[in-house]
Amino acid sequence: MKEQDVRAVESLCRCGMELETILKCFPQFPRAEIEKIFLKIRRLTAASA
Numbered sequence: 001m002k003e004q005d006v007r008a009v010e011s012l013c014r015c016g017m018e019l020e021t022i023l024k025c026f027p028q029f030p031r032a033e034i035e036k037i038f039l040k041i042r043r044l045t046a047a048s049a
C-alpha cells in the first residue's frame with residue numbers, strides 16, 4: 001500500500017467505521033494490512049480517550 005492509501009484507511013478508522021466496512025471500501029488491498037492499521041488506530045484512539 002502507498003502512504004496515501006494508508007492515510008485514507010487511517011482516516012476511516014478514526015471516524016469510527018467498522019472493520020468490515022473499511023474492507024469493503026478497499027477490496028484491492030490485503031485484508032491483513034487493513035486489519036493491522038485498524039487495530040493500531042483503535043489502540044491509539046482508546047489510549048487517548
